[in-house]
Amino acid sequence: MSVFNAYMSLSGAVDADVIRGERLSHRTTYRIGGPAALFVCANTYEALLKTVEVLRAERVPWVVMGKGSNILAADTGYDGCIITLGREFSRMSFAEDDRVTAGAALPLSKLVSEAMKRSLTGLEFCAGIPGTVGGAVSMDAGTRHEWVGSVIEDVVSLQPGKGLVRHAASEVEWGYRVTSLPTTEIVLEATFRLAAGNHDAIARDVEERLRRRSQSQPMGRPCCGSVFRNPGSRSAAVMIEACGLKGYRVGGAVVSDVHANFIVNDGGAHAHDVVEVMRHVHDAVRDKYEIDLQPEVKLLGFGA
Known part of the structure; x- marks a missing residue:
């Protein structure tokens, strides 16, 4: 894998913004996340096609991201390329x-x-x-x-x-x-x-x-929206609140007191803080209701 070769091949050669080490905390609504090895905003179809071709040739893994409103990025970042779509799209x-x-x-x-x-x-x-x-x-x-x-x-x-x-x-x-x-x-x-x-x-x-x-939602607070999917006809938020978890905190990550299925960045939260809150919430709901909540938020950069 050669991120450097991909960077050199794309920089100035396509209608795209090509950046090394872009912090994902700048690109996600959680305001959390370390650097991406490579970040490309492709403004045209041709630029997108070329970007994907170069990344495949250099064996650089990639993911497409929009506004980052449903993403929890790892503190260590992402060892690949983040692709976003620009002007033409x-x-x-x-x-x-x-x-x-x-x-x-x-x-x-x-x-x-x-x-x-x-x-x-x-x-x-x-x-x-x-x-x-x-x-x-x-x-x-x-x-x-x-x-x-x-x-x-x-x-x-x-x-x-x-x-x-x-x-x-x-x-x-x-x-x-x-x-x-x-x-x-x-x-x-x-x-x-x-x-x-x-x-x-x-x-x-x-x-x-x-x-x-x-x-009903913590508008204006850094978060990713609903953290867990509603299981069937039941409300994840209602079950989490019934477990007494509103306000539960690890570091800067806290279960919202407005909506229990939101975990907000209360200032300086790290990805591992959010993950620990998610784990605690998941286990509490499982113990009380015997329901295995599934994440709705997408994890990026955490490995397999």
């Missing part, structure tokens, strides 16, 4: 049949806002969900009852070594925080099926959802 276009195609790098909040301006309904449930369109598609983001996959027409991705692949939504299995989209592919854009609606009604719905989130 931040576009959106609306068709006359109420469909909208959005690039994977587009913030989900911008998509929701623009749909509302055009009086298009179908994305209100995404109000307040952080991250990008690509991340939302990859993990089928949403609420406990409404998911992104339900309004998707198709998804275009890059399959390294093959090129562009289009997946019809009907060919994809959409589930709670999971899809059957190949993890070896990079989501580039998605087309959403929306419908004409009443602007005032849409705006009220969006405003109400944002209000509820602001009251």
Whole structure:
């Protein structure tokens, strides 16, 4: 593996920002994480394709990251390349049949806002969900009852070594925080099926959802959103709170007193602090309810 060769091959040769040693605490909403060996923000399809080709040739492992809103990065960082999508992947276009195609790098909040301006309904449930369109598609983001996959027409991705692949939504299995989209592919854009609606009604719905989130979640605090998946119809937050764990702390990581399924960085938290809180919460819920909570947050740089 030669990170240096990859860096030299990509620097100045493609329309991309290429950085060595970029700290992941600067790229995640947790504000936690050590340096990535290499960081590339590819602004065009050609730059992305070249980046993947070079990394494969140099045997440098890589992962794609959006806004880092569902990532806990290790204190030691990531011994590979973090790829993010830039300018060309931040576009959106609306068709006359109420469909909208959005690039994977587009913030989900911008998509929701623009749909509302055009009086298009179908994305209100995404109000307040952080991250990008690509991340939302990859993990089928949403609420406990409404998911992104339900309004998707198709998804275009890059399959390294093959090129562009289009997946019809009907060919994809959409589930709670999971899809059957190949993890070896990079989501580039998605087309959403929306419908004409009443602007005032849409705006009220969006405003109400944002209000509820602001009251029920630790908005503005460094975190990754919900740490554990809800097991079936049960609420992970309710079980964690019933275990008396609100306020439980290890170092700078603490279980939120607003929402028990959020672990916030209360200042200077390390990844190992968060992991220790997660372990304690998991074990307490298992002992009380005999339920094995599964992480919703993605761990980066922790090894096998």
